[in-house]
Amino acid sequence: MVLESLGCEKYLNEHLGSSCYHFRWSKYKATGLDDREVLLSPHTDQNFLTILYQNGVNGLEIQTKNGEWNFVQQLPNSFIVLVGDSFHAWSNGRLRTQMHRVTMSGFATRYSIGIFVSPKPWYVVSAPDEFIDEEHPLHYRPFEAGEYFEYTKSTGAQGEPRLKSFCGI
């Protein structure tokens, strides 16, 4: 669907063949506090896409461009989809990687399940020609996903600044 919205369905097979999928089930214990506490620090995911489902207890927050944190209100029978750094780089910045965190308060425990779609380590993340023109020059040099994943361990930066310091042009 995302590739379709970019008019790039032709890359679907390439992505399917070069992606791996991790499943994570997370439990965020009720804090019993009135004030919200940060249980998962602000970060961007390094991967292509993260697909999340939660048990009706809000907690995931996305940072807006002006730095505010907004709760993600999950609609019934829907999934939350987050764009990761690799997809941001592949789309030459058209898809925005999203800074997010989890905060909790009160007495309800939150459960989330996530499917993390990541490029295989050998996959070279390289923006296709469709995304590059005079108005949109290439932002990131092509890179091997595995090298970027290693790099993320050595820096506290997240998202666009992390990509820029790794492979920015």
Ligand SMILES: O=C(O)CCC(=O)C(=O)O
């Ligand atoms: O549990 C959530 O809603 C978010 C989890 C998350 O951001 C992550 O595991 O990277």
Ligand SMILES: [Fe+2]
């Ligand atoms: Fe995340």
